Amino acid sequence: MGRPASKKTKKKTVKKEEKSKACEDILPPSSLYHSFTTQETVELRKCLLTWYDKCKRNLPWRSLANTELDLDRRAYAVWVSEIMLQQTQVATVIDYYNRWMKTWPTLDDLASASLEEVNEKWSGLGYYSRGRRLQEGAKKVVTEFGGRMPRIAEELQKLLPGVGRYTAGAIASISYGQATGVVDGNVIRVLCRLRCIGANSGSPAVADKLWDLANHLVDPERPGDFNQAMMELGATVCTPKKPRCTECPLQSQCRAYEKVEADLTSAAANLTNRNLDPKSAAGDIEECAFKLKLIQFCCPRVPSDKNTGTAFK
Ligand code: SF4
Numbered sequence: 001m002g003r004p005a006s007k008k009t010k011k012k013t014v015k016k017e018e019k020s021k022a023c024e025d026i027l028p029p030s031s032l033y034h035s036f037t038t039q040e041t042v043e044l045r046k047c048l049l050t051w052y053d054k055c056k057r058n059l060p061w062r063s064l065a066n067t068e069l070d071l072d073r074r075a076y077a078v079w080v081s082e083i084m085l086q087q088t089q090v091a092t093v094i095d096y097y098n099r100w101m102k103t104w105p106t107l108d109d110l111a112s113a114s115l116e117e118v119n120e121k122w123s124g125l126g127y128y129s130r131g132r133r134l135q136e137g138a139k140k141v142v143t144e145f146g147g148r149m150p151r152i153a154e155e156l157q158k159l160l161p162g163v164g165r166y167t168a169g170a171i172a173s174i175s176y177g178q179a180t181g182v183v184d185g186n187v188i189r190v191l192c193r194l195r196c197i198g199a200n201s202g203s204p205a206v207a208d209k210l211w212d213l214a215n216h217l218v219d220p221e222r223p224g225d226f227n228q229a230m231m232e233l234g235a236t237v238c239t240p241k242k243p244r245c246t247e248c249p250l251q252s253q254c255r256a257y258e259k260v261e262a263d264l265t266s267a268a269a270n271l272t273n274r275n276l277d278p279k280s281a282a283g284d285i286e287e288c289a290f291k292l293k294l295i296q297f298c299c300p301r302v303p304s305d306k307n308t309g310t311a312f313k
Helices: 007-026 038-055 060-067 071-085 090-103 107-111 115-122 129-144 153-159 165-176 185-194 204-217 223-236 255-273 278-292
Strands: none
Touching: 038 204, 038 223, 060 071, 060 090, 071 090, 071 107, 071 129, 071 165, 090 115, 107 129, 115 129, 153 165, 165 223, 185 204, 185 223, 185 255, 204 223
């Protein structure tokens, strides 16, 4: 038998229970807290796409995807960009992409290149198997499908070498307008912060939840732009270390931001009660809160592999 709880411990336990009851009253049930209502979804799409139309980076693969009328050429252009962007920064990819598309503007052109030529063009980008797989895929499309790219994400993933769930979703949404979501490292971070998901995103259950959220959120009218906007937000605003929340178009919907703000207010109130100078302490608290709390929701721990296609954009 353990020792009976002291008066002090009992008091503490009651306080803790009261606090947790208060939280339950404030917070909606877990499934709602980590999801989006229909109204929130509509609002999020609108805010994100308005921001994207105004702030998106001008990138060569985006121009090609917007101007190329031939579906196979368009899908090929997106495919090349997505493979190059896996494990490589945008700034590095741009020149490689332009040179590649100039040399092999179509699937046919790439299919008839030699492996040496492909490796030479890829030289410096690293992970050479990506280039080899891309060419294998081009050959397959030309010889087995008569030059016609598979038209939906499920088939792209099933039929093309090196094309995982992420890449298939990106090609299908950007090139064909299929309303399917994508989940890469940037999207994971944005979603985890928006809905306060602190669990390990590498676990299958959390990864499934994130894919469900991405598929639910994607705008059926502009799926390609929506997916690119989510990735763009993660790459340029909702960054891993210093998210620029004041510039974020989704700030009003962000549960992590809301939580940090609430914690800051309560910490400042505690300091005031203790007769400390809240103003001078606020800066420190703010820094701590963002470092310790907001960053908790940045957990792109999904491994970078062919299934997730985690890319650094
Ligand atoms: S408010 Fe901040 S943490 Fe939330 S999504 Fe925007 S940038 Fe990310």
